[in-house]
Amino acid sequence: LSNLQTLYLYHNHLQELPTEIGKLSNLRVLDLGQNKLKQLPTEIANLSSLQTLYLYHNHLQELPTEIGKLSNLQALDLRHNQLQELPTEIGSLHNLKDLKLDKNQLSILPPKIGNLGNLKVLVLNRNQLKELPTEIANLSNLQTLHLYHNHLQELPTEIGSLHNLKDLRLDENQLSILPSKIGNLSNLKMLVLNRNKLKELPVQIGKLNNLERFHFDIRRNHLRMLPASIEKLTDLNILPDNNPWLSRNDLELISTDLLARHAYQQLPHSLRSLCTYYIQNHSDQFTSSELALLPENLGQEEERIKLLREKCQWNIIYFKQICGNEIPLYLTYQLCTPGDVKSMLTEFEPSLNGKKIYIFPPQNKEESKQNVTSKRQKTNKGRQLVKVL
Known part of the structure; x- marks a missing residue:
């Protein structure tokens, strides 16, 4: 069988391999998965x-x-074994692209792992790792790094050198802080941080411009404030179901960009400590954020909620109801609405209770453009933009 190139022996009861296997000098693929091997012949x-x-x-x-x-x-797949360490010589596998080590007993990685310059996938889930070697920075082609369910307490700052990284899983560790260099992962598309001990997120997280999936369970961390820079993650489109962003009663800051992209129509009453509420829309878009209801415990103290609208000429933020006895002054400007406000309010009036502000979005892009033009022409003329009841 000296010319044999592929050998599949998976799902048997092999306990050892014969030394003669070394004579298959032309073998390219060897599958020995799901057996009972305890060691490999030299x-x-x-x-x-x-x-x-x-x-x-x-x-x-x-x-x-x-x-x-x-x-x-x-490709080397060593998932579901009992490995406690890797030999230093593994760093000699210079052509290795895919290394899977899920569910072993690894507590440390050899520094030589940094020699795997062609590695694209490194999976180390469900081990006992407490730290990563700084040499991981040398994995310049790495695109996928999975480290969930380990014992990591911190990440080396060198992780920011993984410029080609697209998928980073760090859930179920002991992380209390992230290095600011994480903001250098400019190609990152997925970041999972659930079930750690994070007290804050670095402001540099807002530099992850390509991030599309961000899983961060506030309930299983210790975070009280989201950095304002998170609103810059404009490509973010997937967060966990039953979004935990909105479940903590001590959360102090949140951005409507997170809410609008996930079709939230109201802020829950649990956000009792919310003091800064960012709204940012861009003039090159024609979308509306239909956030329907603010809880009664918000907006009753002047400057408690700060609504910041930047570059917002055409976009409309649509509030159906703002509870409380008084309408904060800072909510009475920078508002725009097309058409006749009174006629639009008619269908809602039977259900109105207390003071409310209604701001209606344009019906289409063309109407929005016309509205902006009209607004510019009538800057100094009286125009009813808001009806207070």
Whole structure:
């Protein structure tokens, strides 16, 4: 079988491999997953053509140092074993692109892992890692780094050097702070931080311009304030179901950009400590944020809620109801609405109770443009923009 290139032996009851396996010098793919292997023969080093080695779901407690001689290896799957450490020689696998080590017993990674310059996927979920080597910064081609369910208390600042990283999972660790350099991960699209001990997020998180999925469970962290820079994450479109952003009663800051993109129509009464409420829309868009209701405990103290609208000529923020005995003065300007306010209010009047402000969005883009033009022409003329009842 000297010319054999592919050998599938997965899902058997193999407890050991014969030393003769080292004679398969042309073997490129070897799948030994779901067996009962406790060790590998040193002769495996003779598989000089091997590109893919699957050893998932076995009972391996260690790897032979000779594994570093598999110079053509591109994919190594060691999930669900009993590995407590990796040999330093693993750093010699310079062509390795995919390394999976889920569910082992690793407590440390060898610094030589930084030599895997072609690595694109590194999966280390469900181990016992307490720290990462600073040499991880050398994994310049890394795109996926999964580290959930470990014991990490901090990340090295060098993690900010992973400029090609797109997917970073750090949930279920012991992180209390993130390095500011995380803002350098300019290509990051997914960031998961659930179930840590984070007390704050660095303002640099707002530099993650390509972030699309951000999973951060406030209930399982210790965060009380979201940095204002988070509103810059304009591509963010997926947050967890039953969004925990809105479940903490000690949350002090939130951005409507988060709310509008997820179709929230009201702020819950649990946001008792909310003191800063950012609204930012951009003039090159024609969208409306239909945030319907503010809780009674908000807006009753002057300057308690600060509504900040920047570059907002055409976009409309649509508030149906603002509770409380008085309408804060800072809510009575920077408002715009097309058409006749009175006629639009008619259908709502039977349900009105107390003082409310209604601000209606344009019906379409063209009407919005006409409204802006009209507003510019009638700057000094009296125009009813808001009706207070």
